[in-house]
Amino acid sequence: MARLIKDMLRRGRPLVMGILNLTPDSFSDGGVFYREGRVNIDTVLYRVQGLIDGGADLLDIGGESTRPGASKVTLNEEVDRVLPALEALRNRFDIPLSVDTSSPALMIEAAKSGAVMINDVRALGRAGALEAAAAMSLPICLMHSRGEPQVMQDNPQYRDVVAEVLAFLQSRIDECEKRGISRTRLILDPGFGFGKTLEQNLSLFRALPAFVAEGFPVMVGVSRKSMIGKLLEKPVEQRVYGSAALAVLAAQAGAAIIRVHDVVATVDSLKMLEAVRPM
Numbered sequence: 001m002a003r004l005i006k007d008m009l010r011r012g013r014p015l016v017m018g019i020l021n022l023t024p025d026s027f028s029d030g031g032v033f034y035r036e037g038r039v040n041i042d043t044v045l046y047r048v049q050g051l052i053d054g055g056a057d058l059l060d061i062g063g064e065s066t067r068p069g070a071s072k073v074t075l076n077e078e079v080d081r082v083l084p085a086l087e088a089l090r091n092r093f094d095i096p097l098s099v100d101t102s103s104p105a106l107m108i109e110a111a112k113s114g115a116v117m118i119n120d121v122r123a124l125g126r127a128g129a130l131e132a133a134a135a136m137s138l139p140i141c142l143m144h145s146r147g148e149p150q151v152m153q154d155n156p157q158y159r160d161v162v163a164e165v166l167a168f169l170q171s172r173i174d175e176c177e178k179r180g181i182s183r184t185r186l187i188l189d190p191g192f193g194f195g196k197t198l199e200q201n202l203s204l205f206r207a208l209p210a211f212v213a214e215g216f217p218v219m220v221g222v223s224r225k226s227m228i229g230k231l232l233e234k235p236v237e238q239r240v241y242g243s244a245a246l247a248v249l250a251a252q253a254g255a256a257i258i259r260v261h262d263v264v265a266t267v268d269s270l271k272m273l274e275a276v277r278p279m
């Protein structure tokens, strides 16, 4: 992963992280891998081949839906969704695999099973998560969110959303350092759509350079999200162009990793930016 990030900086274009949702209920692709209530590994392998052929640099595998209003998942369900797929993918493909989880037990199992990164939408906020992270050496994405998914879109309010999200991430960085988790392992993410209104999301997006200026790699996840849906007044399957446009703008603002559903659209768009960027 450290090498990936170094390559990315040399190449001058962010890494494209393809999303692999192994959940029955995600907002954009929920349930596509399910057969009779279980994750079907063959469909997962087929989908992943497509993400790799499309040019994804790494994949993010998740077993908990965090869309607004999603139902809670038990640890066992989450582990059963993610670990067999992680192992099957590791055996079959070379692409680096990140695991999207807030569960300390799954973080540890994922690290043992060859994941290269942990992506935590709760920024290691669950009991035991800081300890789990300290016990491994993988990079970790700390994402800002406000409130659990069940309630996070119930009228989120901030005095100054940019300052508050930056301060939250700084406090998580401090916690990490206290536990001996090196700063060099940390990636920051403002957490678009996690307890934010459209206006708050737009303020955060405009402020991306301030996040980048903190000196950590910044991850951006806006793919197909409701902020795009609201601006374009389009359903989730018609948000590809809006997502690609924001991917380019995030790259221009200095983002290091763009987390997306539509890999080909994103890679093509970023190549255009790369071609015309000042050297």
Ligand code: 7PJ
Pocket (backbone or CB within 6 Å): 019, 066, 067, 100, 119, 120, 121, 141, 143, 189, 191, 192, 219, 220, 221, 222, 223, 225, 259
């Ligand atoms: C994000 C994420 C994001 C990071 C999700 C979705 C909702 N992890 N996991 N950043 N979003 N780091 O894919 O739309 O924005 S789940």
